[in-house]
Amino acid sequence: MTQVARELGCRAVEISQVCTTLDIPKPYSGYWSKLAHRKSPEQTPLPENDDPAKQSLTFFKHPEFGTRVGEPPRELQYGDDILKILALARRLDPVKVPKTLRRPHKLVASARDQITADQTVKGVPWGQRSRFNVSRGGSTLSIDVSEDLTSRALRVYDVLIKRIEKLGGKVEVRKSGYDGRSWETVVVIAGEDVTTVRIREKRKQVKVTNEDATYSWERSRTDLLPTGLLLIDRGATSFEQVYLKDTEKKKLDDGLNDFIISLVKQAGEKRVRRRKQEEERARREEAARIEHERQAELKRRQDELQERQAQEQAKVDELWLHANSRSRSKLIREYLSDLAYHLADEDCSLPIEGPTADYLRWAHQQADRLDPLCPTPPSVLDETIDAPSAGPNRPR
Numbered sequence: 001m002t003q004v005a006r007e008l009g010c011r012a013v014e015i016s017q018v019c020t021t022l023d024i025p026k027p028y029s030g031y032w033s034k035l036a037h038r039k040s041p042e043q044t045p046l047p048e049n050d051d052p053a054k055q056s057l058t059f060f061k062h063p064e065f066g067t068r069v070g071e072p073p074r075e076l077q078y079g080d081d082i083l084k085i086l087a088l089a090r091r092l093d094p095v096k097v098p099k100t101l102r103r104p105h106k107l108v109a110s111a112r113d114q115i116t117a118d119q120t121v122k123g124v125p126w127g128q129r130s131r132f133n134v135s136r137g138g139s140t141l142s143i144d145v146s147e148d149l150t151s152r153a154l155r156v157y158d159v160l161i162k163r164i165e166k167l168g169g170k171v172e173v174r175k176s177g178y179d180g181r182s183w184e185t186v187v188v189i190a191g192e193d194v195t196t197v198r199i200r201e202k203r204k205q206v207k208v209t210n211e212d213a214t215y216s217w218e219r220s221r222t223d224l225l226p227t228g229l230l231l232i233d234r235g236a237t238s239f240e241q242v243y244l245k246d247t248e249k250k251k252l253d254d255g256l257n258d259f260i261i262s263l264v265k266q267a268g269e270k271r272v273r274r275r276k277q278e279e280e281r282a283r284r285e286e287a288a289r290i291e292h293e294r295q296a297e298l299k300r301r302q303d304e305l306q307e308r309q310a311q312e313q314a315k316v317d318e319l320w321l322h323a324n325s326r327s328r329s330k331l332i333r334e335y336l337s338d339l340a341y342h343l344a345d346e347d348c349s350l351p352i353e354g355p356t357a358d359y360l361r362w363a364h365q366q367a368d369r370l371d372p373l374c375p376t377p378p379s380v381l382d383e384t385i386d387a388p389s390a391g392p393n394r395p396r
Helices: 002-008 012-021 031-036 080-091 106-122 147-166 252-343 355-370
Strands: 170-176 182-189 192-209 220-233 242-245
Touching (some): 002 012, 080 252, 106 147, 147 170, 147 220, 147 252, 182 252, 220 252, 242 252, 252 355
Antiparallel strands (some): 170 182, 182 192, 192 220
16 A cells, blocks of 8 residues: 555555545455565455546645546646647657757856856965956856766756747746845746756765864765766755656656656646636635625624614613603502592591692692603703803803
8 A cells, every 4th residue: 555655646544545435445465465476366346336536536646736526637727828838848859968068048058157167266276266266156057066967967958948948938047045145947837937947966975084184073074975967856945856867777868858748737737726726715705705795784684673672672661661650640649639638627628728738739740740641730840040151241
């Protein structure tokens, strides 16, 4: 399972999860050992499945490279311009690296001049150097090779740049780094910054011991010795990705054509990823808009309900106030009736003049003021005094 995962460019646990989900039988113990010894172990038959999406499974190293069910094949999503470039790259003759550098590209010529200047400066003793012959580097192609491999590295760069330009792309040298003092080589295809590239020589670490050295750090050190093997990677980054490399039996020249085709595909993948990111952003924005409208409508309905409830509560409070006032007025009238009966003489009569009559009249007026069903008589409790307005002859 581990070997299969390595070949597919994914993790073994992902294959195991897919097998469990889709009920795909896994090889039994000893299956791979028998197969390695050229035997024909029995295979567990696959379960029947009529779903075309499950009859063939493709594993991608990066999840975003995968094709969802119902989507067209990945390459058809690249766009017409990239598809034309891809077809042209496959139709052209394979890239061949010449034995000599003739009519080099301007970037290659500039890099060659810079390397020559650097090599010239290295041959001058430090004390004899001046500010006129000190090499300061510059905007040249990313090359890190020994003097013996310089010519071949330039020739590889030359055919690589010319083929990319033939496909409508370009190679640019740009400033990089947080301070903008370093340079990197960028491949641009169909307007997409595909990747950075660098041609360098593979080196091996060799431990050097010199007990007679003056300083302690010189007595035991590690040197990087050139191996004569070229490789193409992404550049001087902490996670270098090697695209092509020489081996003891094969040179990277044979893989340049496939490498260029892969660069075109990378441009298509960037286009697809950006389009999907834009679609995802648009989907999130639409979902946010719908949610905002839903929340706004919910708040409007809540505010409307709250206002109606407040109006209803005000009516209820007013009803309770009137009922309470009516009850209090009735209580006062009952009290006044009992009081009048208590104050009446033997023939049940009361004088219509005097303090008692005045009090009973005033008390009945207060009962009428409380009763919402009766006209409200005037009272001193309702009187107010307005502040006089300020005039030219009145003190403020």
